[in-house]
Amino acid sequence: MSSHSSPGSGYWYGPDDRLDPPGAILQALRDYRISEAATRRSTQASMGMGETDLLALRYLLRAEAGGERVGPKDLSRILGITTASTTSLIDRLVASGHVRRDPHPTDRRSLVIVPTVVTDSAVRATLGDLHRRMMAVAEELSVEDARIVIKFLRRMSEAITEPPQR
Structure with missing residues (x-):
């Protein structure tokens, strides 16, 4: 059994990035999803x-x-x-x-x-700064790193939408 599939694996228990890189990746994805969901709820509330x-x-x-x-x-x-x-x-x-x-x-x-024009302005005001910050992070990646991240995220999307194996 590899370290990332052991019962103490980091995905749920806070990984040691050096010992459990796959667990650390899944934890980082989970952290991102939590942050993104909180931001979405905040945006919904602010726009009513x-x-x-x-x-x-x-x-x-x-x-x-x-x-x-x-x-x-x-x-x-x-x-x-x-x-x-x-x-x-x-x-x-x-x-x-x-x-x-x-x-x-x-x-x-x-x-x-x-x-309406008001909607375009409201959405830009609400989400514009967030999108600029996210774009700045993405722009820091090299072309090769961007390709790796894109491939990884697409494969993860496929993995979670694939029907369960029985």
Whole structure:
């Protein structure tokens, strides 16, 4: 049995980085997830909205920046929520002034959901400094180190989404 799979392994018990590098890596990931979740909760509280609302706004802002039009069906699909939940979500975001419903420019029967200028400013004010700090950390990596980190994180994503072996 290797040191990283022993019962005293560092993933849960505070690794000694020199003796248990895999455990130290998993602990660092766990620490990051805890920090990221706390930041997400703080952001949600400061903006007065839930996680799905913020995910919708982030998607809408990114789509708008890319020149894409987003309709309610697109939001339902991207967020993995029902059309009824999407309608409630859009109603909340319209009522709070974060988005507006506009007629689709080429399909009179359809609507597009557009983030307001106020929303773009609020999201930038709330998350801009955080994103700058995170980007500064990423920019410190060499190209080779960045490739290694990207490959590692993608493989970890695959590992946690893979169905359990029976």
